Amino acid sequence: MTPFRYRCTECGRTFARDAVRYLCPDCGPGGPPGEPLRGVLEAVLDETELRRALDARPGDLRAFLPVEPEFHPAYPVGNTPLVAVPGLGAALGFERLLVKNDALEPSGSLKDRASFLVVAEAIRLGEPRVVTASTGNAASALAAVCAATDREAVIFVPKTAPRAKLVQMLVHGARVVPIDGTYDDAFRLSLEYTRERGGLNRNTAYHPLTIEGKKTVALEIFFQLGGRAPDAVVVPVGDGVILAGVWKGFTDLVRCGRLDRLPRLVAVQAEGSAAIHRFVTTGIFRKVDVPDTIADSIAVGVPSNARLARKAIEESGGFSLTVSDEEILEAQGLLARTTGIFAEPSAAAVVAALPRVDEDRLDRGSEIVLLVTGHGLKDVEAPLARLSLPDPVPATLDAVP
Ligand SMILES: [Zn+2]
Numbered sequence: 001m002t003p004f005r006y007r008c009t010e011c012g013r014t015f016a017r018d019a020v021r022y023l024c025p026d027c028g029p030g031g032p033p034g035e036p037l038r039g040v041l042e043a044v045l046d047e048t049e050l051r052r053a054l055d056a057r058p059g060d061l062r063a064f065l066p067v068e069p070e071f072h073p074a075y076p077v078g079n080t081p082l083v084a085v086p087g088l089g090a091a092l093g094f095e096r097l098l099v100k101n102d103a104l105e106p107s108g109s110l111k112d113r114a115s116f117l118v119v120a121e122a123i124r125l126g127e128p129r130v131v132t133a134s135t136g137n138a139a140s141a142l143a144a145v146c147a148a149t150d151r152e153a154v155i156f157v158p159k160t161a162p163r164a165k166l167v168q169m170l171v172h173g174a175r176v177v178p179i180d181g182t183y184d185d186a187f188r189l190s191l192e193y194t195r196e197r198g199g200l201n202r203n204t205a206y207h208p209l210t211i212e213g214k215k216t217v218a219l220e221i222f223f224q225l226g227g228r229a230p231d232a233v234v235v236p237v238g239d240g241v242i243l244a245g246v247w248k249g250f251t252d253l254v255r256c257g258r259l260d261r262l263p264r265l266v267a268v269q270a271e272g273s274a275a276i277h278r279f280v281t282t283g284i285f286r287k288v289d290v291p292d293t294i295a296d297s298i299a300v301g302v303p304s305n306a307r308l309a310r311k312a313i314e315e316s317g318g319f320s321l322t323v324s325d326e327e328i329l330e331a332q333g334l335l336a337r338t339t340g341i342f343a344e345p346s347a348a349a350v351v352a353a354l355p356r357v358d359e360d361r362l363d364r365g366s367e368i369v370l371l372v373t374g375h376g377l378k379d380v381e382a383p384l385a386r387l388s389l390p391d392p393v394p395a396t397l398d399a400v401p
């Protein structure tokens with residue numbers, strides 16, 4: 001671990017590690033409902049110490065994590081494959097496509113990275129309970145990490161979360177509270193819960209270590225490429241925290257002198273849940289009243305981290321775009337048939353985005369990493385909309401078509 005301070009991403013005020021827990025007290029609490037969080041904090045690592053740690057142990061990601069290794073859960077996250085996908089590239093007209101396959105995290109999604117680090121923090125603080133709102137993946141990740149560490153997970157999810165994700169949470173022994181409402185309702189209620197009844201709140205962006213956990217995916221891409229960044233990383237975006245995490249990972253590498261500049265970050269949203277895309281393209285934030293997409297993991301009306309997501313896109317010279325549910329399902333099938341990777345709809349959105357991008361925005365010969373954030377088995381109902389299960393036949397060879 002490298003020493004660090006928290007810094008407000010809006011007013012720039014800095015805080016000692018234990019002087020603040022969630023948001024900047026000057027900017028954050030009491031922000032208007034229906035708007036993104038204000039005063040999201042980032043951990044600013046001591047650059048000299050970080051360089052020294054990396055010189056001593058090159059490629060050891062623990063130097064980048066703001067919680068001491070002795071508190072890390074015995075739950076192996078990360079180290080997911082980065083694979084070239086020439087078949088998919090040929091189908092879409094791109095020459096150098098790679099997939100970072102975070103569907104292969106233990107609970108089946110990238111959210112394991114954030115849950116791992118927040119639970120490490122709960123262990124450091126002696127906090128027995130960790131609370132979260134989630135569209136499903138963050139909660140199933142939290143349930144799994146808590147199960148491995150003897151912590152209690154308390155989870156607020158919209159009742160429409162896919163059944164497989166709910167089953168994951170219950171199997172791991174979490175206390176699950178389905179909400180008759182949206183993810184945004186669950187988010188608000190979980191904040192009230194921790195304020196009144198205690199526990200460490202893991203809500204995404206609200207707890208700064210969610211961004212720090214998610215940044216490890218960018219660090220891994222850098223080290224897996226032999227110490228360099230790709231030209232672009234394509235990221236599915238709901239509340240904007242994975243995007244902010246990817247930005248933070250590459251930013252840490254720039255700050256400690258390992259990287260000259262950020263790769264371009266391309267944010268993909270579903271047409272029916274595109275508050276960040278609208279914010280980026282118009283400069284005006286307007287919430288989505290009722291997010292409407294089959295890509296449940298990115299169905300968010302009030303993206304908590306919209307401000308930092310916008311900064312990440314602008315600072316990296318990237319851009320945002322939207323895709324339809326129909327395009328997502330088609331891309332899910334194409335990815336599965338050309339690579340052997342079964343991604344959930346939100347993750348398949350990054351594949352759906354490629355045919356939408358003009359050549360002058362994304363060079364067909366550039367090196368592009370597609371971030372696959374969740375496993376397709378988490379929601380088998382979605383692809384069934386386009387598939388039909390074959391009818392059974394008698395168990396005789398003559399009956400086999
Ligand atoms: Zn502030």
